Amino acid sequence: MNTNNHATFLTISAYLTGFSETDLLGTGMVDPYYAAIRDNNDPEVLGYFYQEAATILADSHGDEAEINEAIAARLIPDSCYNGIAKTIILLWYTGNYGNDVLSTDSYKEALVWNVAGAHPPGAKQPGYGSWALPPFSV
Amino acid sequence: MKCDEYDVVIVGSGIAGSVMAKTLTRAGKKVLLLEAGLQAGIAMDKEGAYQNYQFYLDTYYKAAAKVPNSPYPNLPDAPSPDVLDIAPIPNSCSPSTKGYLVQAGPIPFASDCYRGPGGTTLHWLGSTPRMLPNDFQMQTKYGVAVDWPFTYYDLMPYYEMAENEIGIAGDVKEQIGPDVEPVKNYGKDYVFPMQKIPQSYLDQTIIEITNGKTVTVELNKKEYTISYVATPQGRNSIPEPAYKYAGVAWNKKTQKLELEKTDAEYDPVGSLWDPYTGQRCEGNSSCVPICPVQAKYNALKTLRTADHDNLDIITQAVASQVLYDKGSMDITGIEYKKYRYGNSPIYEKGIAKGKIYVLAASAIENAKLLLASGIANSSDQVGRNLMDHMVMLTWGLLPKKGFPYRGPGSTTNIPTFRDGDFRKEHAAWISPIDNWGWAWPTFAPGSDVSNAVGQGMFGKQLRDHLSDIIPRQLLLHFECEQLPEPGNRVTIDPRYKDQLGNYRPVIHYNASEYMQRSFEAAKKVSDQLYKAYNVQDFTSYSAQNPDHVQYKGKVYNFAGAGHIVGTHRMGSDSNSSVVNPDQRTWDHGNLYLVGCGNMPTLGTSNPTLTMTALTYKAAEAILKQLEN
Amino acid sequence: MSKFFQKNNPKRQRFVPEDKPDKSLLKGRAMADTAPPDPEEIKKRLLENLQQAIKLEHSTIPPYLCALYSIKDGTNEFAVNTIRSIVVEEMLHMVMAANILNAIGGKPAINTKDFIPGYPTKLPMIDESFIVNLEKFSKASVDIFLQIEKSAEHPEHDGDDYHSIGEFYMAVRRDLIKLNELTNGEIFKGERQPQVTSEQYYGSGGKLIAVYKLEDALEAIDEIVGQGEGIDNTIDDPDQEMFGEDIEYAHYFRFNEIYHGQKYKPTDSVHDDPSGPPVNVDWDAVYNMQLNPKMSDLPEGSPVWQKMYDFNKTYMALLNNIHDACNGQPSLLITGVGLMYDLKYKAIELMKTPFGEEGLMAGPSFEYVQ
Numbered sequence A: 001m002n003t004n005n006h007a008t009f010l011t012i013s014a015y016l017t018g019f020s021e022t023d024l025l026g027t028g029m030v031d032p033y034y035a036a037i038r039d040n041n042d043p044e045v046l047g048y049f050y051q052e053a054a055t056i057l058a059d060s061h062g063d064e065a066e067i068n069e070a071i072a073a074r075l076i077p078d079s080c081y082n083g084i085a086k087t088i089i090l091l092w093y094t095g096n097y098g099n100d101v102l103s104t105d106s107y108k109e110a111l112v113w114n115v116a117g118a119h120p121p122g123a124k125q126p127g128y129g130s131w132a133l134p135p136f137s138v
Numbered sequence B: 001m002k003c004d005e006y007d008v009v010i011v012g013s014g015i016a017g018s019v020m021a022k023t024l025t026r027a028g029k030k031v032l033l034l035e036a037g038l039q040a041g042i043a044m045d046k047e048g049a050y051q052n053y054q055f056y057l058d059t060y061y062k063a064a065a066k067v068p069n070s071p072y073p074n075l076p077d078a079p080s081p082d083v084l085d086i087a088p089i090p091n092s093c094s095p096s097t098k099g100y101l102v103q104a105g106p107i108p109f110a111s112d113c114y115r116g117p118g119g120t121t122l123h124w125l126g127s128t129p130r131m132l133p134n135d136f137q138m139q140t141k142y143g144v145a146v147d148w149p150f151t152y153y154d155l156m157p158y159y160e161m162a163e164n165e166i167g168i169a170g171d172v173k174e175q176i177g178p179d180v181e182p183v184k185n186y187g188k189d190y191v192f193p194m195q196k197i198p199q200s201y202l203d204q205t206i207i208e209i210t211n212g213k214t215v216t217v218e219l220n221k222k223e224y225t226i227s228y229v230a231t232p233q234g235r236n237s238i239p240e241p242a243y244k245y246a247g248v249a250w251n252k253k254t255q256k257l258e259l260e261k262t263d264a265e266y267d268p269v270g271s272l273w274d275p276y277t278g279q280r281c282e283g284n285s286s287c288v289p290i291c292p293v294q295a296k297y298n299a300l301k302t303l304r305t306a307d308h309d310n311l312d313i314i315t316q317a318v319a320s321q322v323l324y325d326k327g328s329m330d331i332t333g334i335e336y337k338k339y340r341y342g343n344s345p346i347y348e349k350g351i352a353k354g355k356i357y358v359l360a361a362s363a364i365e366n367a368k369l370l371l372a373s374g375i376a377n378s379s380d381q382v383g384r385n386l387m388d389h390m391v392m393l394t395w396g397l398l399p400k401k402g403f404p405y406r407g408p409g410s411t412t413n414i415p416t417f418r419d420g421d422f423r424k425e426h427a428a429w430i431s432p433i434d435n436w437g438w439a440w441p442t443f444a445p446g447s448d449v450s451n452a453v454g455q456g457m458f459g460k461q462l463r464d465h466l467s468d469i470i471p472r473q474l475l476l477h478f479e480c481e482q483l484p485e486p487g488n489r490v491t492i493d494p495r496y497k498d499q500l501g502n503y504r505p506v507i508h509y510n511a512s513e514y515m516q517r518s519f520e521a522a523k524k525v526s527d528q529l530y531k532a533y534n535v536q537d538f539t540s541y542s543a544q545n546p547d548h549v550q551y552k553g554k555v556y557n558f559a560g561a562g563h564i565v566g567t568h569r570m571g572s573d574s575n576s577s578v579v580n581p582d583q584r585t586w587d588h589g590n591l592y593l594v595g596c597g598n599m600p601t602l603g604t605s606n607p608t609l610t611m612t613a614l615t616y617k618a619a620e621a622i623l624k625q626l627e628n
Numbered sequence C: 001m002s003k004f005f006q007k008n009n010p011k012r013q014r015f016v017p018e019d020k021p022d023k024s025l026l027k028g029r030a031m032a033d034t035a036p037p038d039p040e041e042i043k044k045r046l047l048e049n050l051q052q053a054i055k056l057e058h059s060t061i062p063p064y065l066c067a068l069y070s071i072k073d074g075t076n077e078f079a080v081n082t083i084r085s086i087v088v089e090e091m092l093h094m095v096m097a098a099n100i101l102n103a104i105g106g107k108p109a110i111n112t113k114d115f116i117p118g119y120p121t122k123l124p125m126i127d128e129s130f131i132v133n134l135e136k137f138s139k140a141s142v143d144i145f146l147q148i149e150k151s152a153e154h155p156e157h158d159g160d161d162y163h164s165i166g167e168f169y170m171a172v173r174r175d176l177i178k179l180n181e182l183t184n185g186e187i188f189k190g191e192r193q194p195q196v197t198s199e200q201y202y203g204s205g206g207k208l209i210a211v212y213k214l215e216d217a218l219e220a221i222d223e224i225v226g227q228g229e230g231i232d233n234t235i236d237d238p239d240q241e242m243f244g245e246d247i248e249y250a251h252y253f254r255f256n257e258i259y260h261g262q263k264y265k266p267t268d269s270v271h272d273d274p275s276g277p278p279v280n281v282d283w284d285a286v287y288n289m290q291l292n293p294k295m296s297d298l299p300e301g302s303p304v305w306q307k308m309y310d311f312n313k314t315y316m317a318l319l320n321n322i323h324d325a326c327n328g329q330p331s332l333l334i335t336g337v338g339l340m341y342d343l344k345y346k347a348i349e350l351m352k353t354p355f356g357e358e359g360l361m362a363g364p365s366f367e368y369v370q
């Protein structure tokens, strides 16, 4: 494992998804997603992607607005790095890589359910009668 | 057990077959059950049932499209119809043959079912409203379709049996609407086995959105007041202390099935593998296609409590032909093909023999088997009058968050248009409020994510956007009652057979003007509701969708409800119906048909409760016949 | 038809003898025979002891939950099902102890700071021979669970503490009988409203007994002790099959099956280890949770600290919920179930979150916060 890229993956994932690094770690999906991105992309393009992401993170010294601006300009456009940034976002939010569910765990940890105030259908059930109340997170 | 001749041979282990098997075996009859699906699926021991069900669940998690059949094996030897196979039909000479059903059109039939142990209740939703008294008299009251050969009130005791066996949660007092009053429709003091499933926060949001002001809508110059009813349903909740029935039993003396009384509190039936799992609905929000804890009723729960000392089950046995004696017209056996693995063409033939035969293979399959065997069809009604609820969906964004994607698929319905004089002109409908956002029509929320990301959103902006729109999603169903029409039918054609050489059903299907008018009417009602609720309408229909109609220049889409009904209708005379009021075929003294195929009309209720009531009626008739 | 598993196995309770021989009752401080039977004093002691009983039942729950939640999803199915059902039964015991306390006019206190043990800890009221931790599922932790549920095998002894949960409850049982006798049954108020009833309980064996009179209270105690220890050494009936698919047996034996990776077979004796078919126990499919984590291990406000804090807030919400439910609003327990699930998902998130040292994971700390 390339520890630099791994660290960059986690940090840039946090900016791409809007979730904190701790939240992402708590899903247990950092390693499998890192591996999925590694295994499904041209290593050269991916290398440039991580380089660019690391540069963005280093140059802006944690200034969020600046980082977001740079991400929007240099990672998000489809012309950049085969759309890896979008793939990463979709992976985190839906657990799908392309049209495929990556794994049982990725299905259960998809962030979209969290932002919806819900839970993945068929998993993490919230208990009898929970649906009659607003979600606890609200 | 293993004997040469059983009292009764049953085909199919869905709710119809399982209720039949349980009732007969408990009355001491020897029963053989033929089931087309895999052996693993019928496991009744803890370990086997658990392992098999976990396999279904895992398949579901990993399925890209989580359609009703996604958790379950689809076998070339006993294929299931699947909604993923719905495709445009170029013209009637070239049907769509993508899936198991051969769709001759003009529009594709939109529902599926599951051919495997436990049948379609594995992926049903479990909504169980009763039909209305007027539903039994469509010809008399409204001059359309046909009357049933008996009234709602004749069926009442059997409804109570069905509600006991399925284990209904609901509040009788809250059952209101056109043609429904608690005492009139349910009898004084009647209660369901379990208290009502709590209505969702989304339901409450909608009910309260007009701040106590009642909502009225206008249709054909008539005003209707919108009301809301907590839907009775077959999933576990808190036992109702006042419920005092134990179960259904055969009373030899009176020659009747009876509900036995008890002082014990009703005990919700848990999962197959652990009686303590699933004693309450836990809000998994995946009832269709699979309830992980089996809090939702499925037919295997019934089959498990049959008297297994009197029951033999042969699985991987696809009934292919019903044999009969040309002289007496009595059925002499059921030929089945027992395959070795679900996808190998190797099979052995067998013949199941009994005194009485019951087909419980679901409406389409029952009709196909009859046609393939050339029996029971002196009325020429076999296969005809295929019906479904044609479900028009409308969707929009609520002004505030109702937090869908939580809880059972639907907990509340709007009964306002279930009955009325308009049934002379167009279909009646029931409107369940859907608890699962826009998932059905748009594949939300996954599609919401990809749309937003496609627009370049990321980070906090993306997160805020999604947490604003997804919790505000509203989806309403307008489940329109299709009438029996002879041209909507199941046929067979030697050109279309499956891997074992069994006929595939050929479906002819269309939406009549009666249905089209109801789409128009329902859309008008939806528009007025959205206005009253202050909901931003996002409904969009497309002629690209194979299931569309164009009426007065406008396109409407509909979906199937899974309510496959009417292919071997029951009636009071042998010229116009396939079975008599006992659900015995007019043509064969020892052949009974059970399942939704018997229903002369559909009403606006989900059909399974009514069909189960009918199945008890048939079981009673069979017991009488066996004992005389 | 009876081939299938029967619920609420009555045999299990029958393992507890109805008439305890006096000898075994003459132990511990509740039995001071010399003291005159002063109803006020007995009542005071009972109120205290029943509050302790609630505390005692609760104190086993966080350790069991840590073990349960540390098991990785999809593994150790047998252990997961066993521990899950035992935890549900512990909650049942806690609520039944509260029912008894309510029945004699007490007020359960479930959300106070001193209600929550600081782990590592010894069990309230029970002697000091073992320490209970918040720790991951392991052979060592299951060994401690076995000690928690162990049946009374101790010689007579002096001192205030009891040697086993069973012994403690026997003392409570005796006091209840005595007090009922001295007050002509008046001590039981018979009030319906504060009682949590079976409506609110599901998900495992046993039944929730609402307590209106002495017999109810005794039945509740037998249920609690029956499920935990299940068997008294004085009973050894070689003709009675103690184990099997259809028989629900006590916690001790169920933990013992996990410990040995083997089920009991019907002919096994309660004195021996299980010798039936093996069950799969994977001691490695476990999150490497830090032993007895504490919020104070971390800088206040740091992201993982915040997660632990969130967990503890949910835990407090749950205790508040149970407190209110046991103080006159039983129907609130329905919401409690939702909080339980929320607690679980938060705990599992912690177990996936790295904690300081390489390879260690955070975990639920079950601390009082406000």
Ligand SMILES: Cc1cc2nc3c(=O)[nH]c(=O)nc-3n(C[C@H](O)[C@H](O)[C@H](O)COP(=O)(O)OP(=O)(O)OC[C@H]3O[C@@H](n4cnc5c(N)ncnc54)[C@H](O)[C@@H]3O)c2cc1C
Pocket (backbone or CB within 6 Å): B011, B012, B013, B014, B015, B016, B017, B034, B035, B036, B037, B068, B111, B112, B113, B114, B115, B116, B117, B118, B119, B120, B121, B123, B124, B125, B126, B127, B128, B288, B317, B318, B319, B320, B360, B361, B362, B363, B365, B561, B562, B563, B564, B594, B595, B596, B605, B606, B607, B608, B609
């Ligand atoms: C998505 C969906 C949701 C639904 N929701 C509801 C609802 O909320 N409320 C409601 O009332 N209804 C609902 N339904 C309808 C309900 O599921 C069916 O009405 C009911 O399950 C039919 O039961 P059955 O026993 O007649 O047939 P099935 O359950 O379809 O069982 C037929 C059985 O026969 C077997 N079989 C088939 N062919 C052969 C053969 N040739 N040889 C041997 N065995 C064979 C099959 O394997 C199966 O076991 C829903 C349906 C769907 C698809």
Ligand code: SF4
Pocket (backbone or CB within 6 Å): B235, B280, B281, B282, B283, B284, B285, B286, B287, B288, B290, B291, B292, B293, B294, B295, B296, B407, B408, B409
């Ligand atoms: S909501 Fe969940 S637990 Fe309840 S019936 Fe549906 S799937 Fe089962």
